[in-house]
Amino acid sequence: MQLKSVDEIIKHSVCNGLYLQMIRQLNKDFESIIDKAIPENTEPNQLKRILSENLEYLLKSDVAAYQNLLYKIDVSEKKITSITTETIDEYVELVTLLVLQREWQKVWFRNKL
Numbered sequence: 001m002q003l004k005s006v007d008e009i010i011k012h013s014v015c016n017g018l019y020l021q022m023i024r025q026l027n028k029d030f031e032s033i034i035d036k037a038i039p040e041n042t043e044p045n046q047l048k049r050i051l052s053e054n055l056e057y058l059l060k061s062d063v064a065a066y067q068n069l070l071y072k073i074d075v076s077e078k079k080i081t082s083i084t085t086e087t088i089d090e091y092v093e094l095v096t097l098l099v100l101q102r103e104w105q106k107v108w109f110r111n112k113l
Contacts, residue, residue, distance in 0.1 A: 002101070006048045009100045013107070014044055021107045022100075026051065029103070033069045034058060048096060055099065056092045070095075075102050 003009045013019040020040060027037045034057070038050050058066040070080060075098045085091045 003104065006097050006100055009097075009104045010044045010047055013104060016108070016111075018107050018111060019044060021111070022103055023047070025103050025107050026099075029073045030054065030069065033065050033072070048100075051099065052092050052096045055095055056088065059088070059092065059095075070099075073099055073102050075099055 003012060010019070013022045023038050023040055023042060030037065034054055036054055036057075038047070038054075042050060055066070055069075058069060070077075075095075079098055080095065083091055083094050085094065
Protein backbone atom coordinates (compact mmCIF):
# COMPACT_ATOMS: atom_id res chain seq x y z
CA MET A 1 0.00 0.00 0.00
CA GLN A 2 1.51 3.31 -1.14
CA LEU A 3 0.27 6.24 0.91
CA LYS A 4 0.34 9.47 -1.11
CA SER A 5 0.63 12.21 1.51
CA VAL A 6 2.38 12.92 4.79
CA ASP A 7 -1.00 13.36 6.48
CA GLU A 8 -2.15 9.94 5.22
CA ILE A 9 1.00 8.26 6.52
CA ILE A 10 0.70 9.87 9.93
CA LYS A 11 -3.01 9.06 10.13
CA HIS A 12 -2.36 5.40 9.24
CA SER A 13 0.44 5.14 11.79
CA VAL A 14 -1.84 6.54 14.52
CA CYS A 15 -4.83 4.37 13.52
CA ASN A 16 -2.65 1.25 13.49
CA GLY A 17 -1.02 2.03 16.84
CA LEU A 18 2.39 2.43 15.18
CA TYR A 19 2.96 6.18 15.51
CA LEU A 20 5.43 5.87 18.39
CA GLN A 21 7.29 3.12 16.56
CA MET A 22 7.58 5.37 13.50
CA ILE A 23 9.09 8.16 15.62
CA ARG A 24 11.52 5.66 17.12
CA GLN A 25 12.48 4.45 13.64
CA LEU A 26 13.06 8.03 12.49
CA ASN A 27 15.23 8.69 15.56
CA LYS A 28 17.17 5.47 15.01
CA ASP A 29 17.97 6.47 11.43
CA PHE A 30 18.72 10.09 12.33
CA GLU A 31 20.81 9.38 15.46
CA SER A 32 24.23 9.09 13.82
CA ILE A 33 23.54 11.96 11.42
CA ILE A 34 21.97 14.72 13.52
CA ASP A 35 21.73 15.44 17.25
CA LYS A 36 18.13 16.64 17.07
CA ALA A 37 15.95 13.70 18.09
CA ILE A 38 12.22 13.90 17.54
CA PRO A 39 10.60 13.81 20.99
CA GLU A 40 8.49 10.69 21.47
CA ASN A 41 5.63 12.84 22.77
CA THR A 42 5.47 14.82 19.50
CA GLU A 43 1.88 15.38 18.46
CA PRO A 44 0.99 13.90 15.06
CA ASN A 45 0.20 17.36 13.67
CA GLN A 46 3.76 18.50 14.55
CA LEU A 47 5.73 15.57 13.09
CA LYS A 48 5.80 16.88 9.52
CA ARG A 49 7.12 20.28 10.62
CA ILE A 50 9.85 18.83 12.83
CA LEU A 51 10.97 16.32 10.22
CA SER A 52 10.97 18.96 7.47
CA GLU A 53 13.02 21.34 9.63
CA ASN A 54 15.60 18.63 10.33
CA LEU A 55 15.87 17.72 6.65
CA GLU A 56 16.17 21.35 5.59
CA TYR A 57 18.82 21.98 8.24
CA LEU A 58 20.89 19.07 6.94
CA LEU A 59 20.40 20.04 3.33
CA LYS A 60 21.63 23.58 4.00
CA SER A 61 24.40 22.79 6.47
CA ASP A 62 25.86 19.39 5.52
CA VAL A 63 24.93 17.91 2.14
CA ALA A 64 27.09 14.82 2.73
CA ALA A 65 25.25 14.06 5.99
CA TYR A 66 21.93 14.67 4.22
CA GLN A 67 22.88 12.17 1.51
CA ASN A 68 24.07 9.67 4.12
CA LEU A 69 20.74 9.97 5.92
CA LEU A 70 18.76 9.27 2.75
CA TYR A 71 21.01 6.28 2.07
CA LYS A 72 20.60 5.00 5.65
CA ILE A 73 16.82 5.35 5.47
CA ASP A 74 16.93 3.71 2.04
CA VAL A 75 15.06 6.37 0.12
CA SER A 76 15.22 5.64 -3.59
CA GLU A 77 17.97 7.69 -5.24
CA LYS A 78 15.95 7.61 -8.45
CA LYS A 79 12.99 9.25 -6.69
CA ILE A 80 15.22 11.90 -5.12
CA THR A 81 16.92 12.81 -8.38
CA SER A 82 13.61 12.97 -10.23
CA ILE A 83 12.29 15.75 -7.97
CA THR A 84 11.89 18.98 -9.89
CA THR A 85 10.70 21.98 -7.94
CA GLU A 86 11.05 25.73 -7.97
CA THR A 87 11.88 26.24 -4.28
CA ILE A 88 13.74 24.53 -1.48
CA ASP A 89 10.50 24.44 0.53
CA GLU A 90 8.78 22.36 -2.17
CA TYR A 91 11.83 20.12 -2.42
CA VAL A 92 11.95 19.53 1.35
CA GLU A 93 8.21 18.81 1.38
CA LEU A 94 8.63 16.09 -1.26
CA VAL A 95 11.67 14.60 0.47
CA THR A 96 9.75 14.59 3.76
CA LEU A 97 7.05 12.54 2.04
CA LEU A 98 9.60 10.08 0.62
CA VAL A 99 11.29 9.69 4.02
CA LEU A 100 7.99 9.07 5.82
CA GLN A 101 6.83 6.64 3.12
CA ARG A 102 9.98 4.57 3.59
CA GLU A 103 9.93 4.74 7.39
CA TRP A 104 6.24 3.77 7.46
CA GLN A 105 7.00 0.86 5.17
CA LYS A 106 9.72 -0.39 7.55
CA VAL A 107 7.51 -0.09 10.63
CA TRP A 108 4.45 -1.59 8.93
CA PHE A 109 6.36 -4.60 7.54
CA ARG A 110 8.07 -5.28 10.86
CA ASN A 111 4.69 -5.36 12.61
CA LYS A 112 2.90 -7.43 9.97
CA LEU A 113 5.48 -10.24 9.92
